[in-house]
Amino acid sequence: MTTVSWSSEPGTSRGPGPFLSVRDLSVRFSTEDGVVRAVDGLSFDVEKGTTLGIVGESGSGKSVTNLAVLGLHDPAHTEIDGEIWLEDQELVGASSATLEKLRGNRVAMIFQDPLTSLSPFHTIGRQISEVYRKHKGASRKEARDRAIEMLERVGIPQPATRVDHYPHEFSGGMRQRAMIAMALVCDPDLLIADEPTTALDVTVQAQILDLLKDLQQQYGTTIILITHDLGVVANTADNVLVMYAGRAAERGTVREVLSKPRHPYTWGLLSSMPRLTSSVDAPLVPVRGTPPSLLSPPAGCAFHPRCDFSQLVGSDLCFTQRPDISPENGHGDACYLTLQQKRDIRTGDTKEHA
């Protein structure tokens, strides 16, 4: 008896690894003014059942990366390189039929503004149930029951009545709950939440984040949470990826990145945030300058024009050579400063603040 080994062809399958693995991803848009390098050589992994927070300023490539996971960019104007593996499935260059089967089913997404992101012309129930019918082949009746069940699960009162309402009859927080119900109706393995709380007021924000956390605990969903709010990350995520100008600036667990940040950009982000522990008079320090144009990003490290420490590195590394994230695994950052230099800067920094 011969052993048949099902070793797959290279490029179509691979062994056990992270649940989602993004390798050297580049997303370029061709515009009238030239090519925009929205994401440029980004790699990261997400383990099953965990939450990855992706943080960065507007235009740092957070949303672009995640739309690429779902293949939602307009192929006529977009060029995507690199690899995106969802377990053993390569998503870059996958057929539109494959992606359609994936979207809303294994990978679901919720968006920033629940008012504009829901169709104003269809009832909430219909918008939820059509996902279920499409992917699970359920009957109209089954899908409707499922929609009611989902509305109940996300905490909408009187779901059996609410199911027939239109989005404009819902409040902002309820719309986002409905959006989450819609995203979770097929029990996806991966949920991408693109600034899910930005358009909501603070008390509703907290409710929505708690809801996501609860649902993750119950169903083991993997979550990518895109935000520009480090506070949200601190409360919800397991790991953090800080993005700057389409690249990874720093990555690590929430504890590592927030308590021992290594990249000057992360320092900037943290010192621009109010803290309960610091004195009332302590000034909030914004990151000086503005994000670079991705049409013609600065040579070397994209952050160098805004960085106060580039002269410490010696030579002109910061201005000529693009830093890669190191070390390969664990807490890493893309900066030429030595760990000792960083520690010195940080202790000086804390002294100044204290």
Add this chain to the structure above:
Amino acid sequence: MTSFLVRRVVGALVILIFISLITFYLFYAVPRDPARAFCGKICPPETLELVRHNLGMDKPLFVQYWLWLSAIFVGRDFTQFGPCPAPCLGYSFATQEPVFNAIVDRFPVTLSLTLGASVVILSFGILTGMLAAWKVGQPLDKIASSSSVIGASLQIYFVGPLVVFLLVDTLGLLPRPSYVPFTEDPLTWFVHLLIPWVVLSIIFTANYTRMTRSQMLEQLAEDYVRTARAKGMSGRSVFFRFAWRGAMIPIITIFGVDLATLLGGAIITEQTFTLHGIGELAVRAVQNTDLPMLLGVTVVGAAAIVILNIVVDVLYAFIDPRVRLN
């Protein structure tokens, strides 16, 4: 819904009274004396006075208007022409026939023309616009977009005779345009009106192609369309089940406005193809200083536009649940 309709109908009546009042006043602001025209070339002053009295034109303007308005509901007795039962719009100064009957005779012609052209405009314009949006940037889009510019620059009285010459006189494909009542023979009605419909709709259709295209493209860039894609809906179902509804709302709005222009276009079309519709009545009434006829045509035309606009408003609510009718 009922309260919405009641409000709209009341509003419509107010509009119609306004329009008739303005038309009535305008008519007396023109320097020509209808009584003199009615009286004939040789007209002694006593006869002119008598005519004026018989036409009721010796009364104050306001009383004259009131008599005209009340006649619509209760009828009126004319010394000159005899009784005129409600709804009475008076007798034509020029032909001495009851205005109401003349309009009822001609109305089906103009209505057929306008409604038929609307169907052509909406179906063809929306269809080509959607195709152009579906194939945006591709040859089909470019053909649809550029031909819509050409269409928009054509004129009825130029295209009309040209089409008749080509399709009727030279190729003999279609009969010469004329009006056969729908109730008599629907097929003949259809075939004989085909050329006027197409000619009348050419300039409008182009506009609707362009609007539909740009509206569809705008809708496709909306967040909720992206959500639908993210749910796994195919490009086709997103296009035909989601985006079109948003695109139709502005188009219906514009169509409500265009109805008036379309009616004006119908008048030119009637003249071009010598169809005996309301337009012909209106033109003749102006030429003859025929006040009752002019008033009648104006008010009936305005009523038609107002009613069709109410229909448009009701359509709104069906397409967009955010529009509440009560």
